[in-house]
Amino acid sequence: MSYDDAQFSVVLDKGTLDALLPNGDEDAVADILNMFEEVGRVLRIGGRYVCISLAQKHIVDTVLKYFPESGWMTRVHCLLKDGFADGGDEFPLPVFAFIFTKFKKLPGSTPIVEFAIGEDGTLGRHNFVEDLSKVIEETQNYSLIKHNLHKRLEPGEQIQLELHSPETSRLRFTLTVVDRTSSAQKSNKFAIFIVPQGREVEWMFSTDPGRAHLAESAGFQRLVVVCLQRGQSYGSLDSIQDELSQKVMELAPKGSDKNIKVPFLSIGEDIGNRKVVYEGKSELSGDFVVEDVGSGDGNMYRRLIFLSSKDIVQSEVLLKRETSKNAAGGKKNKKKKKTTQRDTEGAIIIDNSSLSVEHQHGMVASLAIIDDILTKIATKLKLLIIGLGGGNLPMFLHMHFKQVHMDVVELDSAVVDVAKKWFGLQTDDRLKVYTDDGIRFIKELAQQETGNHPSRYDAVIFDVDSKDTTVGMAAPPEAFVELDFLLKVKEILNPSGALVMNLACRNQEKRTEVLGKIKNCFDLVCSTHFEESVNEVVCACSRAPSMDTENVMEKWRTNAIELTNIAEKSRENDDLDLDLSGCMVDLKIL
Numbered sequence: 001m002s003y004d005d006a007q008f009s010v011v012l013d014k015g016t017l018d019a020l021l022p023n024g025d026e027d028a029v030a031d032i033l034n035m036f037e038e039v040g041r042v043l044r045i046g047g048r049y050v051c052i053s054l055a056q057k058h059i060v061d062t063v064l065k066y067f068p069e070s071g072w073m074t075r076v077h078c079l080l081k082d083g084f085a086d087g088g089d090e091f092p093l094p095v096f097a098f099i100f101t102k103f104k105k106l107p108g109s110t111p112i113v114e115f116a117i118g119e120d121g122t123l124g125r126h127n128f129v130e131d132l133s134k135v136i137e138e139t140q141n142y143s144l145i146k147h148n149l150h151k152r153l154e155p156g157e158q159i160q161l162e163l164h165s166p167e168t169s170r171l172r173f174t175l176t177v178v179d180r181t182s183s184a185q186k187s188n189k190f191a192i193f194i195v196p197q198g199r200e201v202e203w204m205f206s207t208d209p210g211r212a213h214l215a216e217s218a219g220f221q222r223l224v225v226v227c228l229q230r231g232q233s234y235g236s237l238d239s240i241q242d243e244l245s246q247k248v249m250e251l252a253p254k255g256s257d258k259n260i261k262v263p264f265l266s267i268g269e270d271i272g273n274r275k276v277v278y279e280g281k282s283e284l285s286g287d288f289v290v291e292d293v294g295s296g297d298g299n300m301y302r303r304l305i306f307l308s309s310k311d312i313v314q315s316e317v318l319l320k321r322e323t324s325k326n327a328a329g330g331k332k333n334k335k336k337k338k339t340t341q342r343d344t345e346g347a348i349i350i351d352n353s354s355l356s357v358e359h360q361h362g363m364v365a366s367l368a369i370i371d372d373i374l375t376k377i378a379t380k381l382k383l384l385i386i387g388l389g390g391g392n393l394p395m396f397l398h399m400h401f402k403q404v405h406m407d408v409v410e411l412d413s414a415v416v417d418v419a420k421k422w423f424g425l426q427t428d429d430r431l432k433v434y435t436d437d438g439i440r441f442i443k444e445l446a447q448q449e450t451g452n453h454p455s456r457y458d459a460v461i462f463d464v465d466s467k468d469t470t471v472g473m474a475a476p477p478e479a480f481v482e483l484d485f486l487l488k489v490k491e492i493l494n495p496s497g498a499l500v501m502n503l504a505c506r507n508q509e510k511r512t513e514v515l516g517k518i519k520n521c522f523d524l525v526c527s528t529h530f531e532e533s534v535n536e537v538v539c540a541c542s543r544a545p546s547m548d549t550e551n552v553m554e555k556w557r558t559n560a561i562e563l564t565n566i567a568e569k570s571r572e573n574d575d576l577d578l579d580l581s582g583c584m585v586d587l588k589i590l
Contacts, residue, residue: 006044013051017059024058036066043102051098055136063098064113064129071105073112074098076132078139080118092147094139124169131169150254153179158208163247165232173244174200174227177251178215190252191220191263194240196272198293198301200227203533206311218265222253230291230310234271237264277302278422282414285467290422292319292348300348301356304390304418312474314465315390317423318351350424352395355578360393362528362537363461363500365583368559369526369539371496376458377401377566384408384457384492386438386480387464388415390423398431400567405430407457409438438464439479446488456494462501472507473514474534481514486521490542499540503527506534515590525590528583549589557584 021032039049049067053059055076067074077097097119113132114123117139126132145159153159163173193214195205204210205225215223226244234240241264248262278290287307295301304315355361367373373381381404385394388410397404410416413435419425427433434441442460466477479485480501489499499522505511515538519525522540529536545552560580567578 001038001042003042005041006047008042009044009047011039011043011047011049013049015052017051017063018053018056021059021062024061029062032062033066040070040102045102045104047102049098049100049102051100053096053098054093055096055098055140057137060133060136063100064133067100068111068113068129071103071109071111073101073103073114074129074132075101075114075116075123076136077116077119077121078136092144094143096136126169146250149177149251152253153177155181156208156212158211161251170231171229172232173229175248175251176211176225176227178211178223178225179253180215180219180221180223181212182216188220190222190224190256191218191265192224192226192241192244192248193218194237194264194266194271195225195227196267196270196294197228197230197234197274198272198291198295199267201303201305201311201313207534220263222251224248224251228271230274230276230289237266237269237271240264240271278418280414280418282306282412284412284414288314288414288418290418299356302348302350302390302423304415304423308467309465312465313357315392315419315423316356317390317392318354318356320349320351352392352424353399355392355396357392358530358533359502359535359537360396360463361578361580362530362583363393363463363502364397364563364578365528365560365580365587366498366500366526366537366539367459368556368563368580368584369524369541370458370498371543371545373458373559374562377403377563379403380405381459382406382457383459383461384442385461385463386442387462387476388419388425388433389463391419391425391433392423393461393463394431395423395425400570401563402570406432408433409436409441411435411437438462439485442485442488442492446491456492457497458494459498459500460489460493462499464502465504472505472510474504474506475502481517483517483520486517490521493542495543497542499538501538501540502535503538504535519590526587527590528587530586553584553587553589556587557581560584 017032017035020035021028043049051063064074075098077099079095079097110127111129113126113129115126115132115135116123124135126135142161145161149159157179159177161175161177162171163175164170165172200206202210204214205227211223211225214225226240228234228240245262249256252262272294274291274293276289276291279287280290281287285306285308289305289307290302291305292300292302300319300321302317302319303313305312306314355364367377367381370376381401383397383404383406385406385408388394388408391408394406394408397406408431410419410433416425416433416435425433462476462480464477464480465475466473468478471478486499493499499518501518503511503514505514515525515527518538518540522542523544524541526539527536545555560583564578564580
């Protein structure tokens with residue numbers, strides 16, 4: 001250009017960069033870099049190059065490489081369009097204003113990169129240029145999603161979005177858009193459902209079928225299910241409504257009146273409570289948290305959750321507050337129970353004498369299929385449990401059945417430490433925990449000289465999750481259901497013993513394959529499904545009963561009732577919420 005150096009305060013580019021750089025061609029990029037040099041030459045220090053662009057990826061890559069490396073401050077505004085919720089065929093991609101401010105490059109300085117939604121939006125600062133590039137891409141994707149959401153979603157389709165705090169960039173809300181499959185009344189067009197903290201792991205809020213059921217029950221054409229994130233402060237339902245009111249209107253179906261107040265729904269009148277009591281990192285499973293949460297049944301629970309699968313509860317145990325009957329120094333503390341353990345705060349009692357996870361009730365009930373279970377439970381029942389978690393299942397068995405002897409194998413030493421410190425796990429001669437690979441442990445037992453079979457078990461229980469998300473099976477890991485390994489399991493079982501397995505498999509073809517392998521190894525295979533859960537308990541016997549199906553089922557129910565009675569007696573005067581015979585109702589021989 002013919003202008004003098006440092007002659008201007010502002011250079012405005014409205015679409016020129018986009019026109020001159022339609023792709024990432026090397027020659028075109030070289031011309032653009034020459035253009036940037038000229039822009040920098042004619043601008044004063046503190047002057048600004050304002051570039052209006054659609055921010056295609058090759059454009060973003062080019063400008064975010066040149067200007068930050070040259071010491072310029074970079075600020076990007078996504079320019080909002082009015083009336084988006086009214087629908088229409090407007091251009092779906094957002095327009096961006098890049099504002100580059102010229103400074104002298106200082107050695108060792110960190111580039112300043114900022115992003116805002118709207119001309120007056122709150123600025124969020126990013127530590128790396130790559131983060132800014134990602135935010136731009138996510139904003140473009142969000143704009144396309146909003147455009148598509150003006151149409152009705154396909155049956156079974158659900159779209160999930162994440163909203164991050166503009167100040168901290170931390171995840172604040174997860175929004176899932178669900179359309180009713182049946183036609184809705186015109187008056188019930190659009191609503192928002194706030195999931196109380198701690199309840200996001202429940203079937204109705206964490207699965208596609210659950211959310212579809214919720215949308216049908218709510219009776220709105222479109223329901224946006226909002227989950228709150230741990231580590232954030234929300235105040236109240238009203239404050240959440242104020243925070244989301246403007247943003248959620250962007251997700252309204254076509255024809256929604258943006259002047260009508262959108263209904264906000266929830267369960268109860270508060271947002272629930274959740275407190276992270278411990279954060280840790282496992283070399284095997286990554287970051288995890290131990291958190292205390294209130295639940296819809298009015299109880300408090302302690303949960304172990306791995307953040308790689310944050311909607312799945314790895315372990316859960318009931319918590320109780322100390323009362324005058326069991327508090328230290330209380331008048332009625334003469335018979336303090338041995339089945340509870342006070343945590344480090346002193347106000348919370350860990351109640352390992354109950355089971356809060358549904359499939360674990362089914363696992364205990366499955367012991368009823370062992371032929372001589374009532375004799376064994378009164379003399380000596382030997383169990384091998386693979387997978388410790390918080391230790392609630394082995395602690396429950398240890399407390400209620402005084403002749404049960406257990407070997408528990410857990411691969412992750414971090415989980416063993418957490419179970420002892422935060423979930424009340426206590427070991428003794430009847431409950432031993434080994435930090436080992438469960439597969440290796442079983443294979444070594446099968447190879448040992450058994451003699452009079454001292455190492456044989458009355459039941460082997462698999463309650464272990466899979467880290468491989470590609471096979472459609474959350475539990476157990478695929479190696480646990482290989483034919484050769486199942487035969488090793490059979491070798492370490494007594495002739496009347498049973499394999500009990502927590503199977504969580506959404507892939508029906510894979511489930512059929514797994515059950516087929518178990519049938520190839522064992523004479524009798526049964527399964528219990530649980531309503532509103534992908535989990536099922538599969539149990540298998542090495543020796544099928546000689547009696548007919550009706551009689552054998554009656555015998556199992558009788559065994560289950562007797563096991564419940566034994567457990568109830570161990571609670572002295574307290575009620576025990578355990579109905580093992582009820583678990584037998586849905587038990588089917590495969």
